[in-house]
Amino acid sequence: MAIQRASVMASAPDIVHRENALADGTSHWFRRGFGQAREAYILFPLLAVLLLVVIWSGTLYLIKVEQARAQQAIAEASLEVGATYEAQILRAVREIDQTLKLVKYTYESERQPNPLPKLKARALLPSPYLFDVSVVDASGRVVASTQPSEAGSRMAKDELQTLGPDTALSISRPWKSPVTGEWKLRFSRRLDGGEGAFAGIAMVEVDAAYFVSSYDASKLGDHGLLGLLGTDGVFRARRSGEEVSAGDSIDYATVVPDTENTEAVRTTNAGDGVWRYTSARQLYDFPLAVIVGLSEEEQLATVNQQARTYLWRAAGGSLMLVLLAGLLARMSWQLVQSRLRAGEAKIAYAESVEYLAYHDGLTALPNRSLFSKLLSQSIREASRYDRQLAVLFLDLDRFKQVNDTLGHDAGDQLLKEVALRLEACLRGSDTVARLGGDEFVILLPELSQDHDVATTAQKILTAIARPFNLQGQEFRVTASVGISVFPQDGLDEQTLKKNADIAMYQAKQCGKNNFQFYSAKLNADSLERLTLELSLRHALERQEFQLYYQAKRDIPSGQITGMEALLRWNHPDLGIVAPMQFIPVAEETGLIVPIGKWVLKTACRQNVAWQRQGLPHLGVAVNLTARQFADENLLTDLAEILAETGMDARLLELEIAENLLMQDVKRALGVLTGLKRLQVRIAIDDFGIGYSSLSALEQFPLDVIKIDRSCVCDISSVSEDKALTEAIIAMGRTLSLTVVAQGVETKEQADFLRDNACDEFQGFYFNKPVPADQFKLLLQAQAADTGLGT
Numbered sequence: 107m108a109i110q111r112a113s114v115m116a117s118a119p120d121i122v123h124r125e126n127a128l129a130d131g132t133s134h135w136f137r138r139g140f141g142q143a144r145e146a147y148i149l150f151p152l153l154a155v156l157l158l159v160v161i162w163s164g165t166l167y168l169i170k171v172e173q174a175r176a177q178q179a180i181a182e183a184s185l186e187v188g189a190t191y192e193a194q195i196l197r198a199v200r201e202i203d204q205t206l207k208l209v210k211y212t213y214e215s216e217r218q219p220n221p222l223p224k225l226k227a228r229a230l231l232p233s234p235y236l237f238d239v240s241v242v243d244a245s246g247r248v249v250a251s252t253q254p255s256e257a258g259s260r261m262a263k264d265e266l267q268t269l270g271p272d273t274a275l276s277i278s279r280p281w282k283s284p285v286t287g288e289w290k291l292r293f294s295r296r297l298d299g300g301e302g303a304f305a306g307i308a309m310v311e312v313d314a315a316y317f318v319s320s321y322d323a324s325k326l327g328d329h330g331l332l333g334l335l336g337t338d339g340v341f342r343a344r345r346s347g348e349e350v351s352a353g354d355s356i357d358y359a360t361v362v363p364d365t366e367n368t369e370a371v372r373t374t375n376a377g378d379g380v381w382r383y384t385s386a387r388q389l390y391d392f393p394l395a396v397i398v399g400l401s402e403e404e405q406l407a408t409v410n411q412q413a414r415t416y417l418w419r420a421a422g423g424s425l426m427l428v429l430l431a432g433l434l435a436r437m438s439w440q441l442v443q444s445r446l447r448a449g450e451a452k453i454a455y456a457e458s459v460e461y462l463a464y465h466d467g468l469t470a471l472p473n474r475s476l477f478s479k480l481l482s483q484s485i486r487e488a489s490r491y492d493r494q495l496a497v498l499f500l501d502l503d504r505f506k507q508v509n510d511t512l513g514h515d516a517g518d519q520l521l522k523e524v525a526l527r528l529e530a531c532l533r534g535s536d537t538v539a540r541l542g543g544d545e546f547v548i549l550l551p552e553l554s555q556d557h558d559v560a561t562t563a564q565k566i567l568t569a570i571a572r573p574f575n576l577q578g579q580e581f582r583v584t585a586s587v588g589i590s591v592f593p594q595d596g597l598d599e600q601t602l603k604k605n606a607d608i609a610m611y612q613a614k615q616c617g618k619n620n621f622q623f624y625s626a627k628l629n630a631d632s633l634e635r636l637t638l639e640l641s642l643r644h645a646l647e648r649q650e651f652q653l654y655y656q657a658k659r660d661i662p663s664g665q666i667t668g669m670e671a672l673l674r675w676n677h678p679d680l681g682i683v684a685p686m687q688f689i690p691v692a693e694e695t696g697l698i699v700p701i702g703k704w705v706l707k708t709a710c711r712q713n714v715a716w717q718r719q720g721l722p723h724l725g726v727a728v729n730l731t732a733r734q735f736a737d738e739n740l741l742t743d744l745a746e747i748l749a750e751t752g753m754d755a756r757l758l759e760l761e762i763a764e765n766l767l768m769q770d771v772k773r774a775l776g777v778l779t780g781l782k783r784l785q786v787r788i789a790i791d792d793f794g795i796g797y798s799s800l801s802a803l804e805q806f807p808l809d810v811i812k813i814d815r816s817c818v819c820d821i822s823s824v825s826e827d828k829a830l831t832e833a834i835i836a837m838g839r840t841l842s843l844t845v846v847a848q849g850v851e852t853k854e855q856a857d858f859l860r861d862n863a864c865d866e867f868q869g870f871y872f873n874k875p876v877p878a879d880q881f882k883l884l885l886q887a888q889a890a891d892t893g894l895g896t
C-alpha cells in the first residue's frame with residue numbers, strides 16, 4: 107500500500123517560509139532549553155549550585171571580615187600594650203637616672219667619696235632588692251655600694267674608659283652575672299673631681315628581667331613579646347612567655363620608626379618563626395626603645411576557631427543541600443522517566459488501538475474502514491489527475507465447505523494463505539483488504555488499460571486455484587471476482603463497492619471461478635434482487651433488523667395469552683421492508699439461518715426481560731422456515747440460546763408450516779421429538795391450506811394448530827371455509843391441541859370463532875404487530891386492568 111504525495115517545488119515563498127522556519131527552530135531550541143531547565147531534575151541541581159555559591163561566598167566573606175576586624179583589634183592592642191610598657195620603662199629609667207644624679211650631686215658637692223650612707227639615711231636610694239647603687243673611683247675600684255659584696259671589687263679599666271668621658275646617662279650592653287647567671291644592665295653617670303677631672307662613676311646595676319617583668323600573659327599570651335631595645339640595636343631585655351633573654355641585636359632602624367605615629371606591623375622573628383603584630387616606640391629622653399609583639403596565631407585563635415566553625419557549618423549545609431538536591435533531582439528524574447514511559451505506553455496503546463481499528467486481526471490486512479479511506483483518497487486523486495482505478499470484490503467459492511469439514515482453524519489458515527497469495531499477485535501501490543468472512547476487496551489505484559485489471563484478476567484466480575495444504579491435507583478452493591472501474595461504474599466509494607459486489611454475484615451466477623466486470627445492462631429485476639440480497643447480507647451486522655410483536659388472545663376472556671414475534675427489516679434506503687419480500691431471499695441464500703438465530707435470541711431475551719420487569723409470563727411464538735427446520739444445528743443452537751438467555755423453554759413456541767412436516771415425515775418427527783425434549787412448544791402454522799389429515803398430524807408431538815388466515819377471512823360468507831374452520835377446531839379439540847385462528851379482522855369473524863369454541867385468536871381486529879416498547883404498554887395495561895402481575 108503506498109500513499110502518494112504531491113511533489114513540492116521550491117519557490118520564493120518557500121524560501122521565506124524556510125527562513126521563518128529556521129528562526130522558529132532557533133527560538134524553539136531556546137524555548138526547549140528553558141523548558142528543560144524548568145524540569146525539576148535540572149532545576150534542583152542548578153538551585154543547589156546557586157545556593158552553594160551563596161553559602162560559600164557568604165561564609166568566606168564573613169570569615170574574612172571577622173579576621174580583618176580581629177587583626178585590626180590585635181594591632182590596636184599591640185599599640186595599647188606598647189604605650190603602657192613605654193610608660194613603665196620611662197618611669198623605671200627615670201628613677202634610676204634620678205638616683206644616679208643624686209649620688210653624683212652629693213659626691214661632687216660634698217666631696218664625699220661615699221655619699222651612699224647619707225642618701226640611704228634620707229631614704230633617697232631605691233630598693234636594694236631591685237637596684238644595686240655603687241660608686242667607682244677613677245681607678246675602677248668600687249668604693250661604695252648598696253650591695254656589700256660589691257664594695258672593694260674592681261671594674262675593668264677598659265670598661266670604665268668607655269663610660270668615662272661621657273656626661274650623659276650611659277646604659278651598658280647586657281651581660282650575664284657570673285654569680286647568678288642572670289642578665290644584668292648597668293646605668294651610670296660620670297663623677298667629676300675638682301676642676302672637672304674624671305673622678306669615677308656612679309652606677310646602678312639592675313636585673314635585665316626587671317624591665318620585662320610587666321609581661322602580662324593574659325594579654326600577651328605565651329608567644330607575645332616585650333622588649334627593651336637600645337638605639338644600638340642590642341636588646342637590653344627581651345621576654346616571650348617565660349623566656350627572658352638579652353644581648354641579641356637587630357636592625358634598629360627597620361624596627362623602630364623615627365616618627366611619633368607608630369603602628370603595629372605584622373612581622374616574623376627569624377629566631378622563633380612566630381608571626382606577630384609588633385609595635386615599637388623610641389623613648390623620648392633615653393637611647394632606648396620599647397617593643398611589643400602580639401602573636402598572630404594566639405590572638406586570632408578565637409576568630410580562627412569561629413572561622414572553622416563557619417566552614418564546618420557551611421560544609422555540613424552544603425553536603426545536606428547536595429544530598430537533598432540529588433534526592434529531589436533523582437525523584438524528579440524518575441518521575442519524568444515514568445511520565446515518559448507512561449506516555450510511550452499510551453502512544454503504543456493508541457498505535458495498537460489504531461492498528462486494530464484499521465486492520466483485520468486474522469490476516470493483518472487492512473480492514474473495511476481503512477479500505478474505505480484509501481479508496482476515497484484514491485478516487486479523489488484519480489479524479490484530479492483524470493485516471494482510472496478498479497475495485498475487485500473477491501469471494502471464495504468453497505470456503506463454507508472448508509469450515510464445515512476441516513473446522514474453523516483450517517478455515518482461518520486458508521484465509522491467511524489466501525491473503526498472502528493475493529498480496530503476492532499485486533503491486534506495492536495496490537491494496538488488498540479483508541471485509542470479513544471469505545470476502546476480500548482489492549484496490550488497483552492506477553490503471554492504464556482495462557485489460558490490466560483482467561490480467562490481475564486472472565492472476566488472482568490462478569493463484570487461489572492452486573492447492574492449499576490445510577492440516578496436512580491438500581484442499582482446493584476457487585474464487586469469484588467482481589470488478590468495478592472508476593469512473594464508468596461509479597464515482598464514489600459506495601457505488602464502486604456495490605457494483606463490484608454485484609459483478610461478483612454475477613461471477614457466482616456464471617459458474618464461479620471466474621471474474622466479471624460490472625455491467626449496467628443487468629435487467630432491473632435482477633438488479634433489485636441482487637441489491638436486496640447484497641443489503642441483506644450486511645443487514646445483521648449493521649443491526650437493521652427489529653422484532654415486532656402481535657398479541658394472541660384467549661377467546662372467552664379476551665385476555666392476551668401470548669404473542670408472535672415477527673421480523674422487520676429497517677433498510678437504510680428502502681425503509682421498513684416486509685418479511686414477505688426478504689424472507690424468500692434469505693431462505694434462498696441461506697441467510698435465514700443466522701437471521702433466524704438472531705430472531706430466536708432476541709425474542710427470548712425480550713421475553714425474559716419483560717418477566718424480570720414484573721410483566722406476566724406469557725409465551726412467545728417464533729416462525730421457522732424450511733431451511734431453518736432443515737438446519738442440522740437447529741437443536742444445538744436452540745439449546746444454546748435458551749441457556750444463554752435464561753428463557754423458560756415452555757414459554758417458547760416454534761411455528762412450523764404444515765407442508766414442512768409432510769415433506770420428510772421421518773426427519774420431521776426426529777426434529778420435533780428433539781424440540782419436545784427441550785420442552786419447546788410446537789405449533790402447526792397456516793393450517794388449512796395443506797391437505798393433512800388428522801391421522802397424519804396425530805403422529806407428531808404438537809401443541810398448537812394455527813388456522814390459516816385465508817380460511818378465517820371468509821368464514822362468515824363462504825360456507826366451505828366455515829365448515830373447514832369448524833372441522834379444524836373440532837380436530838384440534840380431539841387431539842387436545844390449542845386452536846388459534848389467524849388473521850381475525852372483523853367482529854363477525856371473532857363472534858363466529860367464539861361461538862365455535864376456538865381457543866385463541868390473533869388478528870388486526872384486536873392488535874396489529876407493534877414494536878417491543880408498544881407491546882410492553884399493552885401488557886402493562888392488561889396487568890393494570892386485571893390487577894395481575896406475574
Ligand SMILES: Nc1nc2c(ncn2[C@@H]2O[C@H](COP(=O)(O)O[C@H]3[C@@H](O)[C@H](n4cnc5c(=O)[nH]c(N)nc54)O[C@@H]3COP(=O)(O)O)[C@@H](O)[C@H]2O)c(=O)[nH]1
Pocket residue numbers: 656670671672673684685686689702705728729730731761791792812815848849850851868869870871875
Ligand atoms: N422464519 C421467519 N418467518 C417470519 C418471521 N417473521 C415473519 N415471518 C414470516 O413472514 C410472513 C409475513 O409476516 P408478516 O408480514 O409479519 O405478517 C404477519 C402478520 O402481520 C400477519 N397478520 C396477522 N394478523 C393479520 C390480519 O388480521 N390480517 C392480515 N392481513 N394479516 C395479519 O400475518 C403474519 C403472521 O402470520 P403467521 O406467521 O402465519 O402467524 C409470516 O407469515 C411469517 O411466515 C420470522 O421472524 N422468521
